[in-house]
Amino acid sequence: MVTSPPKPSQELSAGKTKALKENILTPRFYTTDFETAAQMDLSAQDTELQAMLAEMRADYNRHHFVRDEAFNESWDHITGEDRQAFINYLERSCVSEFSGFLLFKELSRKLKDRSPLLSEMFNLMARDEARHAGFLNKAMGDFGCTMDLGYLTKNRVYTFFPIEWVIYTVYLSEKIGYWRYIIIYRHLEKHPENQFYPLFRYFESWCQDENRHGDIFKALLRSQPKLWQTWQSRLWSRFFLLTVFATHTLTVHERTGFYKVLGLDATKFDAEVIRKTNESAARAFPSVLDTENPEFFDRLHRSSDLNLKMSQIDGSSQPKWLKALRKLPLQLSIFGHLLRIYLLKGVDAEALRGTVR
Ligand SMILES: [Fe+2]
Ligand SMILES: [Fe+2]
Numbered sequence: 001m002v003t004s005p006p007k008p009s010q011e012l013s014a015g016k017t018k019a020l021k022e023n024i025l026t027p028r029f030y031t032t033d034f035e036t037a038a039q040m041d042l043s044a045q046d047t048e049l050q051a052m053l054a055e056m057r058a059d060y061n062r063h064h065f066v067r068d069e070a071f072n073e074s075w076d077h078i079t080g081e082d083r084q085a086f087i088n089y090l091e092r093s094c095v096s097e098f099s100g101f102l103l104f105k106e107l108s109r110k111l112k113d114r115s116p117l118l119s120e121m122f123n124l125m126a127r128d129e130a131r132h133a134g135f136l137n138k139a140m141g142d143f144g145c146t147m148d149l150g151y152l153t154k155n156r157v158y159t160f161f162p163i164e165w166v167i168y169t170v171y172l173s174e175k176i177g178y179w180r181y182i183i184i185y186r187h188l189e190k191h192p193e194n195q196f197y198p199l200f201r202y203f204e205s206w207c208q209d210e211n212r213h214g215d216i217f218k219a220l221l222r223s224q225p226k227l228w229q230t231w232q233s234r235l236w237s238r239f240f241l242l243t244v245f246a247t248h249t250l251t252v253h254e255r256t257g258f259y260k261v262l263g264l265d266a267t268k269f270d271a272e273v274i275r276k277t278n279e280s281a282a283r284a285f286p287s288v289l290d291t292e293n294p295e296f297f298d299r300l301h302r303s304s305d306l307n308l309k310m311s312q313i314d315g316s317s318q319p320k321w322l323k324a325l326r327k328l329p330l331q332l333s334i335f336g337h338l339l340r341i342y343l344l345k346g347v348d349a350e351a352l353r354g355t356v357r
Pocket of ligand 2: 129209213
């Protein structure tokens with residue numbers, strides 16, 4: 001389904017950088033069918049989109065992403081695994097924000113003459129994502145390793161997604177991003193002793209950008225009846241929810257160290273983010289997953305354990321072919337668990353809203 005992201009060793013500026021670990025969970029760069037995007041009839045959601053455009057133009061976070069004096073300290077006291085875990089977190093976040101920037105910028109450019117409303121909307125979203133990626137990159141600089149975003153721009157490798165898939169997945173990544181940022185922010189409000197770096201203080205207004213982006217994609221989704229009125233749309237909705245949630249569970253459990261430093265239990269954090277995102281999605285998608293089914297988190301956690309075993313195999317000094325052979329049954333097993341989750345009865349979101357047609 002996805003192609004390889006840019007070569008990790010080359011995408012980072014030389015010397016003071018570390019390699020971005022590349023696997024199926026690494027954030028991707030996307031491209032889409034711009035012609036179909038330009039032809040979308042948005043009239044069903046015109047009022048909502050005009051309101052969102054006015055909000056985006058108002059640019060509430062214009063002055064938000066300015067580093068204050070709290071960043072001027074030295075961060076050399078954060079060492080060892082904690083430091084590594086935090087750098088990995090920053091790196092992954094920076095790549096996903098930047099990937100959003102590139103996609104939105106490209107959409108804005110390609111739709112300029114065809115769909116002025118969408119073009120402006122994407123341009124304003126690209127503005128936000130550029131700020132987010134830049135802010136994270138400066139934070140990485142505080143820890144002695146920045147990403148060469150210019151290099152990434154020139155050497156990116158695209159994964160093609162039809163515009164329908166882009167709408168489902170970007171909606172989800174914006175909403176899951178919102179919940180991730182706000183849950184960390186609210187936790188640190190209650191536990192300021194765990195605020196080991198000033199970045200997290202910025203998350204409250206930051207996540208409102210992601211929330212707005214999510215709402216724009218919700219309006220796009222609801223403007224296209226085939227994305228929510230058909231039986232296929234129900235299957236696609238649950239499919240994308242599952243891929244986003246599985247990726248989340250696996251990556252969060254690969255980085256439990258980072259969440260521990262924040263005073264968060266990785267498993268609880270992951271579950272809360274997934275439940276909230278699934279609830280949000282019920283306002284946009286025709287069908288969502290039943291996170292309360294006992295099998296749901298049980299199978300996700302079993303997949304995550306298998307994924308950790310695969311990482312151990314990857315880290316061993318065995319020959320490549322042997323690693324691949326040992327990982328195969330684990331991969332099949334993960335696939336089996338995810339398939340079983342997918343086949344669980346979903347939740348009819350249209351019926352929840354009382355707007356079944
Ligand atoms: Fe963002
Ligand atoms: Fe966003």
